[in-house]
Amino acid sequence: MFPLLCLCFPIPGLNSETTDWPGWRGSRGDGTGEGSPPIEWSEEKNVRWKAALPGVGLSSPIVWGAQVFVTTAVPTGKKRAGVVSEHFTRPFELEEQEFLVLAFARASGKELWRKRVNQAMPHEPTHPTNSFATPTPVTDGTRVYCSFGSFGLYALTLTGELAWQVDLGDLTNNGHGEGSSPLLYDGSLILLWAHWGNSFLIALDATNGKERWRTPVPAGNNCSTPIIVHVEGRDQVVCAGSRTIACDPRTGQELWSFGEPNGGITSMASPVAIGELVLVPGVDREDLRALVAMPAGEPAEMLWSRRSNDNIPSPLAYDAKFYFLKGDSAQLTVLDSASGEVEYGPERLQGVSEAWASPVIAGGRLYVTGRDGTVEVLALEPEIATLAVNVLPDAFDASPAAAGDELFLRGKSHLYCLAEPDLK
Template sequence: RPRRGGRRGGFGGRGAAPTEPYEFHVLALDRKTGKQVWRTKVKEETPHEAGHQDATQASCSPITDGKHIYAYFGSRGLYCLDMNGKVKWEKDFGDMQTRNGFGEGSSPALHGDTLVVNWDHEGQSFIVAMDKKTGKQLWKQDRDEPTSWSTPLIVESGGKPVVIVSATNYVRAYDLKSGELLWKCSGMTGNTIPSPVVGNGLIYLLSGFRGAALLAVRYDGAKGDLNGTDRIAFSYDRDTPYVPSPLLYDDTLYFFKENRGILTCIDAKAGKVHYGPQRLDGVSMVYASPVGASGRVYIAGRDGTTLVLKRGPRFDVLATNTLDDGFDASPAIVGDELFLRGRSHLYCIAR
């Protein structure tokens, strides 16, 4: 948040940078009551870029191993906090120079004792792995990529953990332990934002800026350049998302067309379309990724409307709910509770 009413700046990311310091905080709320348990200010700094007009200077998602919280603010740093809000270590990666000043959004990935941050921008891009306990660098690999916003995905492949990163030039897979490049494939559009999802022995890679791309890749034990090989199980070249990630729910894959309330549902094993492109009544624009639980799919729109669909090959709307707010962040599901982060409030929806 801006500390003293500094200029936000930015129209679609092309405006002037802020002129006053921002404060960067990590907050803990009581899950039952919503009351603040603690708040820790980890940084105060004037951002060097305006960022996108629809985003904030804190667009990255925190992650946890249940013992510590890893809060990532991109150019403002990575912070490890204990469950009482005390900072244990921090890491500064420099200042990211994003395409058109669109801002930052990729989040860290965590597997075992290893944290991974991908840093694709208009300078020298890289991917780096760190010890989660100390922040010590384990390895770092330069990348030939322009700005991307996709969050890395860590999977088991060939009996070892592998980091998969979707980006404009190539999707690449790295050995988590050594950083060795294991395989790559091209096929994404520019401005890659959606994060990969995995299941059914496949990893699903999507992007949708000025084009459309979906690849389903047989990743286990893969090596080398996968283009033109039988490692590509199927592809799809229409109606894919620009910002939202897809939802893989059992053997069904859901995704939006660009950032619009138009949904496609396909068989995740064969690539056959079940339905779509299906226009969603009441949801015109979407940034949040769809989520699923208990046989239902939840879609949160930018205008405050959330649709509940029945999971499966037929389009069936079970409920439509509207709040006086707007949703750009993806919903989070914990047990029987659905958390929605709006522009003005955080909501907990429960039975």
């Protein structure tokens, strides 16, 4: 038997307060927050501040202490037309990008600093619905670590000074773009580098960017982000994909794997875990798979699988249940984690018609962010029910950050801080 209790511990290296949101999907990497953000908002209600954002990006905001950080890519206007490559036989046009990291005051939304870390012409296009600034940064409270994929990995101080940078080369993803976010673990920065070329999981020393280990992974388009799973007293880093792999986060040693490489099918959603049970999102619209993570040398076991027709929003684990969203039609399904049996849905949401951002849970409520500026808030107990449908004049494809009693939304044009007015 495996434990079904949700292990509520932060990832080593992310010793954040419950009011912070230090990286992709929060301090535990599972999309759940400890606070109680507002239920209702509008342009006139519960918007503490909004700040204009330059350029284009899908990275989530991260929150640490008094600062909020976000990345973006700004087109410079310099273009290169008639480009062809091994994977693109028809000519395409590229536009040079300026890659920025921005910091805002958490209390007011005032821009504190912006740092240009690179300016470059892309080697291939990204998908029209993706961006050149999709990976979410991560912080340990000393530095902010930002991946721009093919355009570099950067460590900045909290005041915007460059500490180090690393170039891992170019990712080739057939124009789908890039998106895997870095993960901090016990002084290491872990990053999945998967594409149609040489693919690997890599760990860098967070203090200087020097390589600690590198483990091969199957080639193919993969924008998912690894997670940490605790198995019989030891941590494992688990990577989703056509072949799911678990490694020792300290050495990179492969501990177990499940499945076979399938020729480079796209994976976008990240896995999530309850105890030693790992839910691996469907790869290219394949099945959701619930895998029991095992100690080193023992093969993982598939406990159950269920057909999934979407692979963009990442699933959630909460109260021994898995929540997943069919993004293109905004249908919510809740599964019992032990059996895979459906406890709710699939049910179309009332206010959101399409959702590509990964939902979050905070204050016992589910927040689903729509592409049209709509956010639906749902109660989870005693039964799932819509509490509010909120609309802002923006478009939301980036996943929200639920930091304490505040909710941060990254829109196409603005960054928003949502909070009750009596908060200081």
